[in-house]
Amino acid sequence: MKTEYAITFVIPAYNAEKTLGRTVDSILGQTDGRYRIIIVDDGSVDQTAGIGQKYASRYPDQIRYVCQTNKGQSGARNTGLRMVETAYVSFLDSDDWLMTDYVERILGGIAGAEEPPEMVMTLPVIYHEQSHAVRDWYDKELFVQIFPVDGHIVKPAAEERLYQFEVNICRKVLSMEFVRRTHFSFREKIKWEDVCPHFYLLSECHRCMGVSVGFYYRVGESTQTTAQTGSSRMDILPVFEELLAYLGEGREELVFPAMRVILRFSLWCIRMSDRQTRKKLVDGLYVFFRKIPNRYIRILRRESKRQYSAMDALQYALLAAALRHRICRFLFYDYLLQDICEKVIKKTGKVQNRVA
Amino acid sequence: MEQLKSYLSRQRFIGKALILGSGSDVTELSFYLEHGRKASGVAVCGERDVDALRQMVAASGIDTLIFMREWTEIVCQLADSPLRYLIGRLQAQDDYFSLWERYREQTEHIYLARERDRRVRQGRDVARYEVLSWDKTASPTELSVIIPVYNVRAYLGECLESLTAWQASYVEYLFVDDGSTDGSAEVIDSYAQNDKRIRLIRKENGGCASARNCGLREAQGRYVGFVDADDFVDREMFHKLLARAMMGGYELAYCGYQEYDTETGSAVKVVNDCLQEPYLTGSYRPDQVQRLMIRTRVAIWRCIYKRAFLTENNLTFHEKLARFDDLPFKIESGFLAKSAVCVPEHLYYYRLGRPGQDVACTDERLFVHFAIFRLLDQAVLPGKDQRLIDYLQVVKLYTHGYALAKIDRKYYAEYLREARRQLDRTAGTVRTLLLMLVYGGGGNVGWYLKSGIRRDSRGAKTQERGIGIK
Structure with a gap:
């Protein structure tokens, strides 16, 4: 029987030879196999292409590798977003990686809902590269207040505090139906592209679900955009x-x-x-x-x-x-x-x- | 538990695992491992019977041992069979270092997450766990101590005895003989015959910096330390520094030191030396580490550095400098380091009163400071980081102030003029005064303002002196 894929991870990769492998491996090691991966190589000049192609040829059914001339992170995300065929999409940066039960718990939450959510808000963990120490995500307290249990659904219109979450796009799993309805795409050729979508998406969204699983957000390295x-x-x-x-x-x-x-x-x-x-x-x-x-x-x-x-x-x-x-x-x-x-x-x- | 999971999520496969402990955390973890296809089998044991456990580990071919809090002592007694992974969660007071010592030979990866003391965490922004993450490498050396030697025969015995008193096999002592003529090398040789950890490297005379660089090239350890051959150390110094640096993977670890008077044989602890928070807890904030450089004296011999950090940043000693080559090394490494931790004990004995010591000079040899700060200006200014430029300005203030306080009268005016000129390169008068107010160094206000008046009244530019460069 063919697996019913339910979620697609879009990974924009620009000169990510050092970290891409770990990111993809963390998806391949998921407890639930109902996912696909799209690696968008944004005109890298290092070994990223080789790594991406290797994964794509080893898992032809699940992993796709596309290459484009450099368009910036937003451009790469848009390219990936257009190719998504599953019901949900999640963005992941090429230097972060997932908790092992991510897919299982997200899909579990969605399956348990009466009406499928348009957005799933996740709770990442901060990972300090040098000390290896993990810390709670910046808004964990608020998250637990708004979503006391996994799978809890709120309406952004009724819960203003939702907007106060950190404006990170990678923590939001989006339903493709919702993406199509709102004609959502990232504004290209600009950095800090997460900020505005945070507000657009939440104000358009009718059902936002919280699941307290997420990715490891790497801090403490000087190569990141934020540094x-x-x-x-x-x-x-x-x-x-x-x-x-x-x-x-x-x-x-x-x-x-x-x-x-x-x-x-x-x-x-x-x-x-x-x-x-x-x-x-x-x-x-x-x-x-x-x-x-x-x-x-x-x-x-x-x-x-x-x-x-x-x-x-x-x-x-x-x-x-x-x-x-x-x-x-x-x-x-x-x-x-x-x-x-x-x-x-x-x-x-x-x-x-x-x-x- | 998040801490252990974050490590496990980065590993591909850990083979057959045994978890020691009980409770919901253990159940969750074993579920996580089995369902995440991380382990080929998971066994859980909550019985604290050492003999039974030993048999179990040996008989069933366990690859990975995971233990919970309060199991440290039992795990310490289990260390005989080879393991791929040793992963554990420790309490604040647990002796993680002897655990690591027991397992380091037969284990490939050791990951120990130690919970921080609750009092330490109170009201402060620090992570809950500190982590020792260690992977076996080809070289069994963890720490290389580099000792440049030049005609210090009379003191070598004390130095050697104090260093080798710590009986750890994973240390190497690299004595670099910089062409001594008093038979220093023979003394080291005689010790080296009885202690395999001692290595003697002979080279032609090239100055202290070249000897240290030579040692750095030969060093194998994950960490390196530098000891002066006429000083000596507490027998526990490098043990304590290494243990502290490894828990948390700090790039720099330091302790306090004492000034030892050769004539009277008395030692005085040097205080006001930053043996305090936030460095006691350990800091991962570059600005805090950088600020450490303006608040401590040049004393690289009471530090150990992560060697990978030095090689990645190409940090070596400047061989062209005739003396005080440790000052630019301290500043350059300190400005680049991302983490530092402090052992609040005075464990290094710094000898005063040796004839021919460089630090005792009061004459034109002090002009080498200008060459040093020219080098540092070149290193710091292109980075455009205003904070670092300001820190460098404060270092300059302290160093020139210290030199002016002891320089001979006849050189004073010239040194003062030169100092002011160099200070003006990095900041104006108002900013410099403001920096003194914010970062300390107010003791230097007097000569700084005086130098301004003198400069203005003379108005003439003096040529930069080249003294100090060989």
């Missing part, structure tokens, strides 16, 4: 613009989570940039932040006070104000000044808490 300090940081600006335009279409419930992502992401990007990029980035962000309506900032402050703490609200408000200010933004030009300011803000917050 680059150069001008690729500037790509966050068009991404933010797109998100802001989307918010303008009357999506009030998205304002707080989106603003929170924008602010936190901006500060993190500034912190991670080298000297020259930093200045350009701060100036770009200044122009962008001026465009944000004051109302959004007020919502950010009010909601973070309600859902998190007064301390967080104050920090967000002050940092946003500084980024929007003609002169105060100079503080962000230099990591040293930024460090000092953040320390001062934290100290005042502590004093405030004590007084209260």
